[in-house]
Amino acid sequence: MKRSLMVLTALVCSSVSLAATVAEVKKKGVLVLGTDPTFAPFEFKGPDGTVQGFDIDIARAVAKDLGVRLEIRAVGFGALMPQAVTSGRVDMAMSGITITAERAKVVAFSAPYYRSAQVFIVRGGNPGKFAWPADVKGKVVGVQANTTGQFVADEVLKPKGATLKAYDDFAAGLADVRAGRIAALVGDAPTVADLKKRLPGQFAQAGADLAAEDYGMVFARGSDLAAAANRTLARMKADGSYQALLNKWIVQK
Incomplete structure (x- = not known):
């Protein structure tokens, strides 16, 4: 996005990542997604108040492949990146988050999912x-x-x-x-x-x-959830479901 992260060296050194693992997520039966739902068409609140969008549907696919349900927590971007991720408040974050070398010092990114x-x-x-x-x-x-x-x-x-x-x-x-x-x-x-x-x-x-x-899914450093998300993304691109989401949310008819 849009979204940048001003990271001081002290923050890099002092951040303690509470990295949720695939096993932990499967045990609790839920994947907690943090997002700032103000960035249509990637994440926004629909007329019924539910959070929807391109990012949300990708996160649902990750949760489905893990065999768990997706829980969405609305978090203001300033609190989302990186605090909500590194503190363990959420298992992953998606909010049109741009992959940068600076951010990669404190969080883990999936492969790019949108240019x-x-x-x-x-x-x-x-x-x-x-x-x-x-x-x-x-x-x-x-x-x-x-x-x-x-x-x-x-x-x-x-x-x-x-x-x-x-x-x-x-x-x-x-x-x-x-x-x-x-x-x-x-x-x-x-x-x-x-x-x-x-x-x-x-x-x-x-x-x-x-x-x-490039936008990426965000996880705590050391979490194997990033690799799981990459597997889902690769599957979606291979089976056509990724393109279907592009057509649904982003491609202009």
């Missing part, structure tokens, strides 16, 4: 005529705090003269885009597609991609 990109979200019709990389100097660009989008924007956009505005709440950034208070908001490509579907005409994508990134 995304950081893009610019603008008002429908792009009345401000925002473009990248041609048109960023002097523009106010929104980012979600503590995300890979913010990290990339700090590295790439600020030196080119952009003013960055950080939001704890992605929806607040979207509101400012819609109101014309900022020129663009950095977000994930699938988010733009979902916004276009749910809110026709209100938002669009502008300019070239800012950066590409």
